[in-house]
Amino acid sequence: MSHTGVVTSKRREVLHRRVRWIVAFTIAYNVIEAVLAITAGAIASSAALIGFGLDSIIEVLSAAAVAWQFTRKDPERWERVTVRAIAIAFFALAAYVIVDSVLSLTGVQDVDHSPLGITIAALSLLIMPALAWFERRTGKELRSASVIADSKQLLLCTYLSGSVLIGLLLNTLFGWAWADAVAALVIAVFAVREGIEAWKGDVESPFQLLSHEDDEEVTTNARLL
Secondary structure (H helix, E strand, O other), X not given: OOOOOOOOHHHHHHHHHHHHHHHHHHXXXXXXXXXXXXXXXXXXXXXXXXXXHHHHHHHHHHHHHHHHHOOOOOHHHHHHHHHHHHHHXXXXXXXXXXXXXXXXXXXXXXXXXOHHHHHHHHHHHHHHHHHHHHHHHHHHXXXXXXXXXXXXXXXXXXXXXXXXXXXXXXXXXXXXXXXXXXXXXXXXXXXXXXXXXXXXXXXXXXHHXXXXXXXHHHHHHHHOO
16 A cells, blocks of 8 residues: 555455455354354353354354455445445344343253353454454455454454353353353344444444554545445
8 A cells, every 4th residue: 555545456456355365264264163153052052152153153144245245346336235234234143142141041041061162262262353453454454344344243253252251161160150141141232332333334443442543534434335
């Protein structure tokens, strides 16, 4: 990128390929994660784990939407519809998790221990922050609201990994089954918040706290969608 902030055609092609690589990895990783998390969650009757697995599916759909966008001849033209699709995915996740958490808190579902779930959450906690940062930097350079929104999906996965891991550990170590449902509700809160922001086109990333660069142009571009 030049000092004037203008992305050359050659550089744009490189960034487009990078986006396609990122979403391909995201889809592959999250398909595996979703299968393992939902299976472990079903075995343990864990609302947090099932919600985590569903979030992985939503990340796949979100990444697929971005992948579709960047197979178009003019990706920028499809920014608005892609960001809206990501927002709807957030709301769908929140709706399911809230219902499942209420069932757990009211005693309709008993939660068992899940060593597999702990492993999955811990692994995701290591991988997702780096991938989200990489995608966010790419989206920022492209000034792509949809790519930045998708990076927030990955960042949300980091938060979810942490909350799910804490809930599972508390249940395993102290027998606090309610911690699982509380962790799941944390997922729902994040999902609703991110969904609203994506729907409005406000795709500012918490990673801005780690960057010394000015994000004002990206925010302005996103809010014009």
